[in-house]
Amino acid sequence: MTKLDSVAAMPDPATPRQALPWTDTSLPPELRAAMVVAAMSQAEKFAWLSATQALPNGDPAPTDEAIGSAGYYPSIPRLGIPAMQQSDASLGVTNPGNIRPGDQATALPASLLLGATFDPDLAHETGALVGREARAKGLNVMLAGGANLVRDPRCGRNFEYISEDPLLTGVMVGQSIAGIQSQHVVSTIKHFLLNAQETGRPVVSSDLGEAAMRESDLLAFQIGIEIGQPGSVMTSYNLVNGTYTAEDPFLISTVLKGDWGYPGWVMSDWGGTHSTAASALAGLDAESGAQWVPDQFFAGLLAAEVAAGRVPQLRIDDMIHRTLRSLFAIGVIDDPPRPGGPIDFDAHRRVAQRAAEQGIVLLKNSGDILPASAQMSRILVIGGHAYCGVLAGGGSSQVTPDDCLQEPGVTIRGEDLPRTYHPSSPLAAIQAMAAGAQVDYLDGHDVDDAAEAARTADLVLLFATEWRSEGLDAQGLSLPHAQDRLIDAVATAQPRTVVVLEIGGPVTMPWLAKVAAVLVAFYPGVGGGPAIANVVFGRVNPSGRLPCTFPASEEQLPRPCQLDPATTTSEPSEWRTHPIFHVNYDIEGADVGYRWFERKGFEPLFPFGFGLSYTDFVLSEIVAIPNENGFAVAVTVTNRGSRAGADVPQVYVGRAGHIGFVHRLAGFRRVMLEAGEHRRVEIAVEPRLLARFDVGRQRFMIEGGRYSVRIGRHAADASLVLDVKLDAAGLGAGPT
Ligand code: BGC
Numbered sequence: 001m002t003k004l005d006s007v008a009a010m011p012d013p014a015t016p017r018q019a020l021p022w023t024d025t026s027l028p029p030e031l032r033a034a035m036v037v038a039a040m041s042q043a044e045k046f047a048w049l050s051a052t053q054a055l056p057n058g059d060p061a062p063t064d065e066a067i068g069s070a071g072y073y074p075s076i077p078r079l080g081i082p083a084m085q086q087s088d089a090s091l092g093v094t095n096p097g098n099i100r101p102g103d104q105a106t107a108l109p110a111s112l113l114l115g116a117t118f119d120p121d122l123a124h125e126t127g128a129l130v131g132r133e134a135r136a137k138g139l140n141v142m143l144a145g146g147a148n149l150v151r152d153p154r155c156g157r158n159f160e161y162i163s164e165d166p167l168l169t170g171v172m173v174g175q176s177i178a179g180i181q182s183q184h185v186v187s188t189i190k191h192f193l194l195n196a197q198e199t200g201r202p203v204v205s206s207d208l209g210e211a212a213m214r215e216s217d218l219l220a221f222q223i224g225i226e227i228g229q230p231g232s233v234m235t236s237y238n239l240v241n242g243t244y245t246a247e248d249p250f251l252i253s254t255v256l257k258g259d260w261g262y263p264g265w266v267m268s269d270w271g272g273t274h275s276t277a278a279s280a281l282a283g284l285d286a287e288s289g290a291q292w293v294p295d296q297f298f299a300g301l302l303a304a305e306v307a308a309g310r311v312p313q314l315r316i317d318d319m320i321h322r323t324l325r326s327l328f329a330i331g332v333i334d335d336p337p338r339p340g341g342p343i344d345f346d347a348h349r350r351v352a353q354r355a356a357e358q359g360i361v362l363l364k365n366s367g368d369i370l371p372a373s374a375q376m377s378r379i380l381v382i383g384g385h386a387y388c389g390v391l392a393g394g395g396s397s398q399v400t401p402d403d404c405l406q407e408p409g410v411t412i413r414g415e416d417l418p419r420t421y422h423p424s425s426p427l428a429a430i431q432a433m434a435a436g437a438q439v440d441y442l443d444g445h446d447v448d449d450a451a452e453a454a455r456t457a458d459l460v461l462l463f464a465t466e467w468r469s470e471g472l473d474a475q476g477l478s479l480p481h482a483q484d485r486l487i488d489a490v491a492t493a494q495p496r497t498v499v500v501l502e503i504g505g506p507v508t509m510p511w512l513a514k515v516a517a518v519l520v521a522f523y524p525g526v527g528g529g530p531a532i533a534n535v536v537f538g539r540v541n542p543s544g545r546l547p548c549t550f551p552a553s554e555e556q557l558p559r560p561c562q563l564d565p566a567t568t569t570s571e572p573s574e575w576r577t578h579p580i581f582h583v584n585y586d587i588e589g590a591d592v593g594y595r596w597f598e599r600k601g602f603e604p605l606f607p608f609g610f611g612l613s614y615t616d617f618v619l620s621e622i623v624a625i626p627n628e629n630g631f632a633v634a635v636t637v638t639n640r641g642s643r644a645g646a647d648v649p650q651v652y653v654g655r656a657g658h659i660g661f662v663h664r665l666a667g668f669r670r671v672m673l674e675a676g677e678h679r680r681v682e683i684a685v686e687p688r689l690l691a692r693f694d695v696g697r698q699r700f701m702i703e704g705g706r707y708s709v710r711i712g713r714h715a716a717d718a719s720l721v722l723d724v725k726l727d728a729a730g731l732g733a734g735p736t
Pocket of ligand 1: 088143190269396
């Protein structure tokens with residue numbers, strides 16, 4: 001069977017159609033899946049329960065039928081069932097190592113930057129882009145949907161996650177998944193649950209009580225699943241409260257499949273299984289990355305458990321049924337991918353650039369130094385390899401276009417993950433926009449030279465970078481490689497210094513008072529260079545809002561002490577032998593990020609939701625409108641400046657004097673307005689954000705009484721407050 005045949009897996013033409021009744025598209029997916037399960041042999045079923053990675057250069061080498069990606073399950077041609085070809089995912093379709101000629105993909109901005117747009121429509125659009133490219137490569141399952149909360153700003157994978165807030169994360173990730181699946185490609189949501197740090201990820205237990213979990217990390221997944229209806233959920237590497245998530249009956253069976261009625265299949269993370277019967281009975285449906293699992297728990301060992309009667313055959317059939325149901329429901333089988341189909345890379349690059357433009361955050365703009373005039377005589381660009389590209393995060397999510405600059409990065413699971421710069425030069429874009437100016441570039445390695453050159457420039461654009469990767473947490477919040485010293489020296493020499501940060505999460509800024517402006521571009525993807533230049537020169541009005549709090553120092557974190565690099569455990573040999581250790585997330589509980597800052601009365605460097613604009617917005621005529629969910633907020637947003645731009649009014653609900661009910665983001669709305677325009681908008685308020693989870697009753701409960709409702713521009717903005725009285729109500733643990 002060739003790769004092309006396998007994706008569609010056409011049954012033998014001699015097979016009479018009535019012999020394959022599940023090809024009738026008018027039947028419900030549950031029934032179609034049940035019919036296939038009934039027709040499958042036990043060997044065919046077991047071939048879909050445990051799979052090794054199938055990377056093009058991987059070990060073991062992929063079979064002929066495998067396209068060569070993160071995961072592969074063989075086709076069943078006699079039944080017309082295609083192979084599952086799984087690939088990463090959220091930041092674009094990955095092409096590990098870029099080793100196959102012509103295997104290109106659009107590198108999207110980091111998910112944190114997508115979070116910063118507060119724009120669910122854009123999340124859907126970028127998701128659909130991923131789905132289209134996946135189809136054109138013959139891939140039918142995307143390992144996308146990173147929905148973990150940014151609990152520790154030092155986590156190495158924060159750039160793959162949306163935010164520190166459950167509502168923003170759930171809404172954006174849900175729309176991104178819906179976008180992927182609109183192209184008849186399955187998306188996962190991952191990593192279920194509490195994969196909040198990379199340090200020791202296969203041996204760390206994230207410890208958190210149920211109520212707090214339901215109100216934070218679980219809520220992000222719950223909302224994401226309701227909106228996106230992902231075909232699959234991927235468990236995490238870590239343990240939760242002492243149990244590996246891939247064998248946790250509470251998380252998989254009680255909450256996900258039980259309370260939430262989730263009908264899809266649950267796969268492990270790659271090499272993230274630790275048992276056979278315990279995992280199968282807890283509800284795990286497939287074992288991924290099985291080459292890192294001694295003896296493959298879901299192959300011969302599982303067959304033996306079934307034979308011994310310790311795992312019922314019905315459970316095996318349910319695993320396969322769930323998988324097939326998702327494939328039918330999402331259209332993977334009826335409308336299979338077309339390998340070799342065209343990809344409009346120019347159009348997709350423009351989408352990536354627009355996404356970056358909407359998410360870049362302007363944090364400081366003294367004396368309106370930005371937007372910069374293109375009429376300057378000398379601009380000095382320093383650092384960040386700005387001459388060639390923009391930084392990308394490392395690990396399984398990394399897209400590697402041709403012409404990337406690569407430097408040594410980190411070794412994970414025996415694989416070298418390079419530090420990669422996407423080929424999108426900010427310097428070239430700046431030169432093109434400031435055509436009359438002399439634009440010089442210095443790499444910034446010589447601090448004195450850079451400061452000296454800065455002295456006589458009209459404007460300095462200093463690019464500072466901070467690389468993060470899967471498997472590698474930041475050791476602190478400072479910019480690495482003495483870049484703080486460089487910025488300080490340059491800004492001392494030239495106050496007209498604008499710092500552009502290409503970072504994978506919050507950093508501290510000891511030089512903040514000295515610089516004129518700060519832009520946060522996170523990892524902006526393959527349209528990053530022009531996107532940054534467009535914001536700098538005002539062709540684009542910045543509208544990004546911080547998706548996570550920027551602390552003033554590590555001292556403000558719930559766990560200020562350094563993450564211990566000795567427990568990194570990136571080598572598989574250590575995964576099953578290293579002692580398990582615990583991280584206590586009950587310290588902050590559900591009060592992640594900005595909620596922790598409010599609870600402790602800490603003033604961050606920049607709060608969640610914060611971001612400046614080149615225009616000036618006013619919020620007025622705010623009222624609460626009661627409805628069956630509690631209430632919504634209506635507000636008039638006016639752009640009283642002279643440029644078009646987008647504002648993001650945010651609704652935070654809290655209970656003064658109630659311990660554990662600090663203000664929580666309960667609604668938001670991105671509003672695009674022409675200069676002088678105003679619009680009345682209604683912002684829906686998510687009822688579960690008004691509630692506490694009552695573990696005894698197993699439901700969200702809204703307490704009757706008075707609530708303080710802030711409508712503002714960021715989490716610490718208390719300038720506009722409504723007092724709202726709510727009646728007591730119960731919401732159930734499942735879908736609202
Ligand atoms: C990562 C997953 C990824 C998988 C397949 C794992 O190491 O944690 O997010 O989907 O690899 O590449």
